Amino acid sequence: EDQVTQSPEALxxxxxxxxxxxxSYTVSGLRGLFWYRQDPGKGPEFLFTLYSAGEEKEKERLxxxxxxxxxxxxxxxxxxxxxxxxxxAVPNAGNNRKxxxxxxxxxxxxx
Amino acid sequence: xxEVTQTPKHLVMGMTNKKSLKCEQHMGHRAMYWxxxxxxxxxxxxxxxxxxxxxxxxxxxxxxxPECPNSSLLNLHLHALQPEDSALYLCASSQxxxxxxxxxxxxxxxxxV
Numbered sequence: 001e002d003q004v005t006q007s008p009e010a011l012x013x014x015x016x017x018x019x020x021x022x023x024s025y026t027v028s029g030l031r032g033l034f035w036y037r038q039d040p041g042k043g044p045e046f047l048f049t050l051y052s053a054g055e056e057k058e059k060e061r062l063x064x065x066x067x068x069x070x071x072x073x074x075x076x077x078x079x080x081x082x083x084x085x086x087x088x089a090v091p092n093a094g095n096n097r098k099x100x101x102x103x104x105x106x107x108x109x110x111x
Numbered sequence: 112x113x114e115v116t117q118t119p120k121h122l123v124m125g126m127t128n129k130k131s132l133k134c135e136q137h138m139g140h141r142a143m144y145w146x147x148x149x150x151x152x153x154x155x156x157x158x159x160x161x162x163x164x165x166x167x168x169x170x171x172x173x174x175x176x177p178e179c180p181n182s183s184l185l186n187l188h189l190h191a192l193q194p195e196d197s198a199l200y201l202c203a204s205s206q207x208x209x210x211x212x213x214x215x216x217x218x219x220x221x222x223x224v
Contacts, residue, residue: 043117043217043218046212098167104151
């Protein structure tokens, strides 16, 4: 069964304290892994797409990496404005490529 | 323009009301989506339109009725909703179905009383 698991469920960091979020997946024939950021009461904002093991993408203080079983979202020297819920998703193995979502990691960065 | 615009932002409706949610995009995307999101849960797919035709209906109750009048517009008609239907309703679009890099709107916060 296609599945996406994110950890930790919640993470509280001090400003400047780097850390990583994890997204592990079980899907036949990975056709991409997607990271989104969601602020409370707003729609998800697309961050990254990763397609193959070893691939890395960066945007400001965020770097996403991918292995054959999991993806990491590294946050370097976070700021309070990085506080949000980070969601990852993968397309299912079927023809409709419906997204299978993780439950997200709620990140709080304290000043 | 990389925006998906949803209206209204907030909606309170009674269980006997009929209302509609609207979504608009001008990115030339040919796939449009409705999602429902409850607190502390990921988005839950409801409908997918591909080239203005309904492609996926995730067994959504008939009190939710989608409509795609043209390639830029997506509506969700609501009738006889239940309090448990209260949620954030999100519209999204992507270049095509199967291209999951989707752009989401800001959502409509729906409360059914």
